Amino acid sequence: MREAVDDHWYPVGLLSGLEDTRKTLLLGREIAVGRNGAGVFVRDAAGRALPTVARFGHLWTSPGQPTRDLFTIPEADTPGRQLVDVGSVRVKCSPLRAVENFLDIAHFPFVHTDILGAEPHTEVERYQVDIREEVDEVWATEVKFFQPQAARSAEGGIKTEYMYRVPAPTCAVLYKTCPPRPGEWDVITLFVQPLTEEWCEVWPWMALYDDQSTMAEMVSFQQMIFMQDRSILENQIPRKLPLDPGMEVPTQADMTSVAYRRWLKRIGYTYGAQLVAA
């Protein structure tokens, strides 16, 4: 049986940042997140303890009855990686819009100019997208895009390769070629806590091979990238993600987004989605 919206796992805090009790929202309902003598906890408004999982530097919870364990990212467990707690940023947009933007590369030259992309290198070549039924995830592979400065050590532009994975409706994982370690993938994630259907708290997290940068530099880089996206996300109309075709016009470059929308519709995940009025 398909999981209901309530039965998914959601990120609600950084394990390293849990101090006293913090009140926040999850799916429009108030929850309290914190740490006490007995460990970490999440409680709903009635004081009921909600299930928790500690993974990827974050505390996860679910207001419903999760039928599956929280997904894993085996690549992130390989030794030698820097695990980067990027911290959260609040955005007035649908959690699904935040995820969809993360899956998009065609905006790099215009929103992350001279960092992740630059004119005239705007072309998006055909890549592979599939909905993997056996794991119930969306995957995009063989995504290649021109990057002006792929790493601090890199001179001039290179073609960078990416893989995108959507393991849960409000989470996305990006695997990106790693200049110092050819053959390995850097792991960059976007975990989204849906505060309401049109407001979210975004928790990026990374597991990188990087011996050159300080932790503060890695955090700063990712916050810069995400805040460049935020000014887009807060200005899309409508705020919710339209799941039905017709309202927005995709092209071949949007294959990941098209698959993501189709998958959301198929699994019935419509929190933060706009459906055509019947």
Next chain:
Amino acid sequence: MGRLDFARCALLECVLRERGAVDWIAVGLSVDVPAGTVVPRRVNDTDMAIWCSAAGKLHAWGDRCPHRGMRLSHGFVRGETLSCIYHGWQYGMDGTCSYIPAHPQLEPPKTICARSYACNEQDQMIWVALAPTQAKTPDAEGRRPVRSLEITLPVAKVAEGLGHPMSSLMVLGGVYDLAVALQPSTQHSCVLHAFAGADQERKQVSRHLEKMRAELESADA
């Protein structure tokens, strides 16, 4: 536009006329939208991107890129085109998409099109019409535009406060030779665009308008 849509627009126009609504709505001074720029404007809860091409041609479009819903008013003008800031989709004078940077070889289908509204420039003021209209843009009778100010009151309250029935351009009595056009933006706010006689000292008029706004807003508070 389909026949039915056209009929709907005509009907809407009749309804608006009966309610005493105005055909042309001022949305800003020409000097505030110089060549090569785009600005957001809200007219009766409709979001618009008003832009001026390098050659000086003005356009009023729906403030939404058909691709992913991004506001076009955040975009950029190059030559005679407006591009969306999100993915760089470029739109030509007729509102159709002319270039998609992700697919440089592709000729975009003509169906990808920004919504456009009637837009006119008169007396150095930009006017738009939400529905097709035969009416002429109002004549400021030689007055020059001074500036625009937002007032956080519904447009009807402002007209009432000024002691005038709502019309496209209202000539005010008083110390200064003033005429104002009100742009209803949301249910709770509007923008006042002011004209003054050519001999009026603009700084004095601007300060007078500030005072007028403060009085209108405090009278309501």
Next chain:
Amino acid sequence: MILYDYILSASCYQVRLMAALLGQPLTTRAVNFHPAKEHKSPEMLKLNPKGTLPVLQDGDLVLTESAEILRYLTRDTPDWRGQDEVWLSFAAALNGSIGTARLHDILSYDADIDAVRRAGVQHLRQLEAHLVEQRFDGMIFLTGHTPTIADIACFPTTALAPDGGVSLDVYPSIRLWMRAIRSLPGFIEMPGIHRLHELEAAP
């Protein structure tokens, strides 16, 4: 010169922007302000007991006030100085209103959000009224025909107002003033303030 820097801070951006416009080399040291609160770490408190950013270090000199830093950077460039005192304090007021709303909306800082947004709107109205009069006199910048540290002090917080839920849509003169700053040679962007793509030729 070393700037202890936080990428999302409007006040740190002031310093980066000023140095870029002057063509002065500046070494930035990223400080993990959020989420790690590194600006309150023992090392940073030793440098700046107030525990705030930006901190500018030039040899033995350590400066911790944005206005002071702007004056220091322009000490040999009189063109960038004018009647700025009043605008440097106005910039601090903007930071208290709009800047607070921004920290509330992005990083969940505590604030009486309606009150700071209301104050922000009043500040923007004052700024707009002043710039309207400047434009009547044929000037686009706060104190004259060319930019000074007054403009650089007020620009970042103003331009980032939408981050805190304060719209800039209804201030035509502020928008044109911001555009003039963004068009200056050497201008650099920060997240939330993008460059003018129209200044580059279409490919």
